[in-house]
Amino acid sequence: MVEMDETARLELARRMAAAIPHSVALGMHVEAIGHGSAVISVPYDEKLVGDPTTGVVHGGVITALLDGTAGTAVMTHPKAPGGTATIDLRIDYMRAARPGQTITAHAECYRLTRNVAFVRAYAHDGDPEDPVAQANGAFTVEPRGTKIGETA
Amino acid sequence: MNKRPRPEPVQVVKQRRDAALARLTTSVPYMQFMGMRFERRGNELTGILDFSQHLIGNPMLPALHGGAIGAFLESTAQMTLMWNSVWDLMENGGEAAQKIEAGDFPAWPKTIDITVDYLRSGLPRDAYARAEITRAGRRYASLRVMTWQDDVEKPFAEALVHFLMPQG
Numbered sequence: 001m002v003e004m005d006e007t008a009r010l011e012l013a014r015r016m017a018a019a020i021p022h023s024v025a026l027g028m029h030v031e032a033i034g035h036g037s038a039v040i041s042v043p044y045d046e047k048l049v050g051d052p053t054t055g056v057v058h059g060g061v062i063t064a065l066l067d068g069t070a071g072t073a074v075m076t077h078p079k080a081p082g083g084t085a086t087i088d089l090r091i092d093y094m095r096a097a098r099p100g101q102t103i104t105a106h107a108e109c110y111r112l113t114r115n116v117a118f119v120r121a122y123a124h125d126g127d128p129e130d131p132v133a134q135a136n137g138a139f140t141v142e143p144r145g146t147k148i149g150e151t152a
Numbered sequence: 153m154n155k156r157p158r159p160e161p162v163q164v165v166k167q168r169r170d171a172a173l174a175r176l177t178t179s180v181p182y183m184q185f186m187g188m189r190f191e192r193r194g195n196e197l198t199g200i201l202d203f204s205q206h207l208i209g210n211p212m213l214p215a216l217h218g219g220a221i222g223a224f225l226e227s228t229a230q231m232t233l234m235w236n237s238v239w240d241l242m243e244n245g246g247e248a249a250q251k252i253e254a255g256d257f258p259a260w261p262k263t264i265d266i267t268v269d270y271l272r273s274g275l276p277r278d279a280y281a282r283a284e285i286t287r288a289g290r291r292y293a294s295l296r297v298m299t300w301q302d303d304v305e306k307p308f309a310e311a312l313v314h315f316l317m318p319q320g
Contacts, residue, residue, distance in 0.1 A: 022217035025185075025206035049181040051260050058182035059263045060226055064219020068209075071218070083210075086218040090267040 009033060013072065023068055026061060036077035036109040040069040043102045055099035059133075062123055063091055065105045066135040070119040073107035074139045080112060082142045087116070089137035097132045101125035107135075115141050168253065172238060173197075175255050176231070186220065188227055195239045199228035199281035199299075208276065216274030221299065224281055225311040226266050229295040232283035233261050233315055259318035261293060268311045275301055279308075291317055 004012070013033045017023050017040075026048070031039040042048075042065050050058025067089055074084040097103050106128070107121035117139040122131040169192065177183055177190055187202040201207070201224045209217025237258055241248040283297035293315045298307040 019211055020217070021206045021208040021211065022220050023209075047181050047185045052179050052181065053259070058180070058223070058227070059266070060182060060186070060219070060223025063222040063226060063266065063268075064217060067219040067222060068217070085210075085215075085273065086268070086270045088267065088269050089218070089222065090265065091222075092265045093263050096262070 009076070013038070013076065016075075017068075017072070020068075022064065026064055028065065028068060030072070031104065033072065033076045036073060036080075036112070037107060038069050038072035038076055039104060039106050040065060040072065041102050041104040044100050049099075051096075054096070056096045057099070057103065059091075059093055062093070062097070062103060062105075062133050063089075065103060066091060066107070066121045066123055066133065067137070069105040069107040070109075070121045070135065070137050071139060073109045073119055073121070074112070074117040074141070077109045077112050077117065080109075080117065080141060084117060084139045084142055087138040087140055089135060091133055091135045093133050095132055097123075097125045103132065104128075109139075112141065117141055169242070172242060172252055173235065176234065176238065176257060179255075179257075182223075183227060186223065186227070188224060190228075190231055190235075192235075195235065197228070197232050197235055197282070199224065199231065199283075201279040201281070201299075203277050203279075210273070213273060214276050216276070216279070218268075218270060221270070221274050221279075221309045222266065222268045222311065224279060225268060225283075225297045225299055225309060226263060226313060228281040228299070229266075229283040229297045229311070229313040230261060230263065230315065232297075233285060233288070233293055233295060234258075236285060236288065261315035261317050264292070264314040264316050266311055266313045268309060270309050272306075272308045274299075274308050277301055280304075283313075289317070291319070293317055 105123040111118040121135040123133045124131045281299040287294040298310045
């Protein structure tokens, strides 16, 4: 990515997210991006409920959020030439997210090689010290030009 | 002379099973939102993810969102496990079967973890998934699940999922 100031980078990341239909459908909001890291949230919505008796959001929402945040972290890495796609993603669900709470995911691309990006991520519902889920993933490193790829 | 009870008419049995499955699916708002449904042959289930533009994760290719694919695999595994319990309750008859018929289902198994293997990009068309229960214990269950589009021999993603069974 060409040198840009931080506000412009965040603005660009938000525009890119707005072009991803599934991110828009889930209500994903890019809170912050770093250089190989990203923070994205999804507000509580009744249409995303997985267990009607408890009102708890479906695990799939957290899967999509962690996957999207991890992919974004890869693309903000200073050495990432272009887009990315998920190779594999492992998610541990530590507890149910509290109904009504916004879920926020933090992802960090801790290692980027020529072909593979390694990412760890977690999601919480208000207290980062008490996460609801944790993830580890490997992502492809796509050549320049593919741009805002969001997984396969 | 041993007289066994006359079997119920096929339509009655079918209708009861299909109604229970439809009720389970429509009770989950997220499955409605995603456009997921399930078809059954006896107790065997196939998950169907009807294509819709909002499932796209890469508008350039275009390709399905990895998260949507993971969610579809997880939901198919979860429904397969749930259906397995519901089926047994239904088939054993008695009070438990009456509860199912009244729409009173057991609690959902909770996902402990999922590992998704993305094999190729998901095309902008319908996807199908099938899960296999590799272990159904009293506390834990383990499932393998795969999803394909055109060629069942060429899944575009697979997952290994563990669940915590409802206690009590």
